[in-house]
Amino acid sequence: MSLDTAALKPQERLASRLADDLEAVNAMIRARMASDHAPRIPEVTAHLIEAGGKRLRPMLTLAAARACGYAGPYHVHLAATVEFIHTATLLHDDVVDESRQRRGRPTANLLWDNKSSVLVGDYLFARSFQLMVETGNLRVLDILADASATIAEGEVLQLTAARNLATGEDTYIRIVRGKTAALFSAATRVGAVIAGAAPAVEAALFAYGDALGIAFQIADDLLDYAGTDAIGKNRGDDLREGKLTLPVIRAIARAEGTERAFWERTIARGQVTDGDVAEAHALMTRHGALESTGDTARDWAARAQATLEPVPPGDLRDMLSDLAGYVVSRIA
Amino acid sequence: MSLDTAALKPQERLASRLADDLEAVNAMIRARMASDHAPRIPEVTAHLIEAGGKRLRPMLTLAAARACGYAGPYHVHLAATVEFIHTATLLHDDVVDESRQRRGRPTANLLWDNKSSVLVGDYLFARSFQLMVETGNLRVLDILADASATIAEGEVLQLTAARNLATGEDTYIRIVRGKTAALFSAATRVGAVIAGAAPAVEAALFAYGDALGIAFQIADDLLDYAGTDAIGKNRGDDLREGKLTLPVIRAIARAEGTERAFWERTIARGQVTDGDVAEAHALMTRHGALESTGDTARDWAARAQATLEPVPPGDLRDMLSDLAGYVVSRIA
Numbered sequence: 249m250s251l252d253t254a255a256l257k258p259q260e261r262l263a264s265r266l267a268d269d270l271e272a273v274n275a276m277i278r279a280r281m282a283s284d285h286a287p288r289i290p291e292v293t294a295h296l297i298e299a300g301g302k303r304l305r306p307m308l309t310l311a312a313a314r315a316c317g318y319a320g321p322y323h324v325h326l327a328a329t330v331e332f333i334h335t336a337t338l339l340h341d342d343v344v345d346e347s348r349q350r351r352g353r354p355t356a357n358l359l360w361d362n363k364s365s366v367l368v369g370d371y372l373f374a375r376s377f378q379l380m381v382e383t384g385n386l387r388v389l390d391i392l393a394d395a396s397a398t399i400a401e402g403e404v405l406q407l408t409a410a411r412n413l414a415t416g417e418d419t420y421i422r423i424v425r426g427k428t429a430a431l432f433s434a435a436t437r438v439g440a441v442i443a444g445a446a447p448a449v450e451a452a453l454f455a456y457g458d459a460l461g462i463a464f465q466i467a468d469d470l471l472d473y474a475g476t477d478a479i480g481k482n483r484g485d486d487l488r489e490g491k492l493t494l495p496v497i498r499a500i501a502r503a504e505g506t507e508r509a510f511w512e513r514t515i516a517r518g519q520v521t522d523g524d525v526a527e528a529h530a531l532m533t534r535h536g537a538l539e540s541t542g543d544t545a546r547d548w549a550a551r552a553q554a555t556l557e558p559v560p561p562g563d564l565r566d567m568l569s570d571l572a573g574y575v576v577s578r579i580a
Numbered sequence: 581m582s583l584d585t586a587a588l589k590p591q592e593r594l595a596s597r598l599a600d601d602l603e604a605v606n607a608m609i610r611a612r613m614a615s616d617h618a619p620r621i622p623e624v625t626a627h628l629i630e631a632g633g634k635r636l637r638p639m640l641t642l643a644a645a646r647a648c649g650y651a652g653p654y655h656v657h658l659a660a661t662v663e664f665i666h667t668a669t670l671l672h673d674d675v676v677d678e679s680r681q682r683r684g685r686p687t688a689n690l691l692w693d694n695k696s697s698v699l700v701g702d703y704l705f706a707r708s709f710q711l712m713v714e715t716g717n718l719r720v721l722d723i724l725a726d727a728s729a730t731i732a733e734g735e736v737l738q739l740t741a742a743r744n745l746a747t748g749e750d751t752y753i754r755i756v757r758g759k760t761a762a763l764f765s766a767a768t769r770v771g772a773v774i775a776g777a778a779p780a781v782e783a784a785l786f787a788y789g790d791a792l793g794i795a796f797q798i799a800d801d802l803l804d805y806a807g808t809d810a811i812g813k814n815r816g817d818d819l820r821e822g823k824l825t826l827p828v829i830r831a832i833a834r835a836e837g838t839e840r841a842f843w844e845r846t847i848a849r850g851q852v853t854d855g856d857v858a859e860a861h862a863l864m865t866r867h868g869a870l871e872s873t874g875d876t877a878r879d880w881a882a883r884a885q886a887t888l889e890p891v892p893p894g895d896l897r898d899m900l901s902d903l904a905g906y907v908v909s910r911i912a
Contacts, residue, residue, distance in 0.1 A: 286736040374728035396706035404618040
């Protein structure tokens with residue numbers, strides 16, 4: 249590795265290493281998000297897809313396939329598939345969460361309307377389905393169908409768990425698998441499958457994606473309370489939406505009296521005023537909930553790194569390992 | 581045919597003829613709409629699936645497969661797949677149309693919320709995808725993936741064509757293919773494919789489903805103006821939603837002066853008051869738009885019947901032919 253690339257973040261090094269593949273993925277995404285008859289579709293999709301997404305999920309598929317020695321064309325289809333599924337879920341999430349900002353820009357539901365976001369999301373999901381069918385590989389179809397069901401089930405579970413103070417860590421992890429880790433683990437696994445990897449390698453890449461996704465989401469949930477405004481997220485969104493994320497669950501577990509009343513007012517009843525995000529942060533700090541949540545994220549990242557052992561050694565495996573370290577470095 | 585069954589409607593005779601298959605489909609639907617972790621999912625789905633839907637689309641798949649001599653198990657999976665896709669699109673449609681009633685009952689978006697309808701729809705779409713993967717047949721996956729994209733594209737097109745008085749009959753037919761005929765034609769075609777039917781038979785059953793779906797939707801759109809309240813539809817909904825359906829397009833084509841102003845106020849600007857549905861009906865009658873729309877629906881039904889010629893003769897082919905006559909008998 250040159251000094252130049254050593255200074256880059258792991259996903260930037262992956263993007264550089266996989267530049268040709270990524271360009272093919274981007275070309276396929278542009279070609280397949282078109283619609284001859286409904287110009288609203290590419291408008292909405294382009295707004296989101298070209299808004300500087302990191303292409304993290306497609307890179308996982310490309311890296312897994314290449315790490316397993318794949319030389320065929322279909323890792324590109326699968327990487328585009330994974331990005332389309334991700335984009336479709338973002339469109340629907342923003343409707344469900346009534347979000348106004350995504351990646352530093354107004355959301356599609358705000359710029360157009362909820363209707364367009366719902367239907368264009370459906371279109372992208374159908375397009376992703378066409379792309380994966382083109383691979384002709386029934387095992388990847390099976391994996392991606394199961395991941396789609398896990399994603400949707402996790403989203404419904406998140407919806408019904410919102411504002412419910414009794415939500416426990418098991419339910420939280422199930423929601424996290426649905427909203428994030430299921431697509432990460434499917435992305436890495438289909439890369440292995442299309443490359444014809446041995447079962448142990450496929451299982452390792454699946455477990456890596458799962459642990460990486462959980463580490464990533466826990467870090468994200470922590471940053472919603474502990475982060476700075478510089479990261480472009482709306483701090484305190486989760487409190488306002490009454491989401492039972494890990495730092496909240498752990499703070500509630502130790503809350504009594506007035507603290508309990510605070511969580512009941514904000515999370516359960518949705519009465520959130522100006523100083524409440526700071527107060528939530530203070531309560532979490534008092535009980536070590538932020539620190540222990542960070543520890544849990546780091547545990548999952550370490551698990552992701554450890555699972556990579558059966559994967560053929562090489563620069564791609566190293567970058568995947570570094571990536572797991574990086575997703576939790578944001579909360580260090 | 582006995583005197584008893586002769587008195588039944590064609591879809592009732594199909595349901596009677598395919599009773600065992602339909603029972604297997606219903607059992608599969610019940611099993612697959614479950615969710616171990618998110619009870620909201622079966623609640624919402626049961627509300628819609630058990631509300632007395634006619635199971636028309638699954639019957640098309642079963643009838644096509646059986647007419648082609650299929651004796652395997654997978655027509656049941658495909659019929660359940662088709663019903664899940666249909667249910668998912670109904671859930672999303674009701675969000676997009678802000679509907680309050682469906683099949684004579686309050687809609688899911690009204691009983692629960694838009695969020696649940698969006699996410700449970702996504703779940704059912706993922707479940708349909710799992711079901712079709714189980715058939716192990718890449719051609720049916722290809723057909724259903726294409727149909728899914730056509731459906732979503734048609735829905736977006738309908739959204740962007742709403743309130744646009746310049747919408748022509750070509751666009752209308754494209755929308756109708758998306759919202760109705762694409763799933764009808766995929767339903768009949770996958771029945772033929774799973775049965776290993778000859779290409780000419782497969783093409784015939786595809787063309788039948790396409791023409792049947794178009795006839796069905798044109799009749800439905802006509803009934804929104806010409807029907808009685810007894811059919812359980814909210815008369816005039818399409819006017820209030822500014823939908824450019826065939827009778828409206830034909831009435832607008834002949835409108836001048838105050839008539840043109842009427843359509844601009846109601847359809848384009850969405851200002852609909854109490855007497856406007858009756859006034860729309862009067863304008864359509866004056867220009868023969870209702871009658872000519874009925875003729876077009878009957879033409880498509882006749883086309884559906886004519887396309888059945890290559891299908892193996894028998895009671896199922898006869899019932900499919902009768903069904904095409906029946907869908908337009910509602911507007912006689």
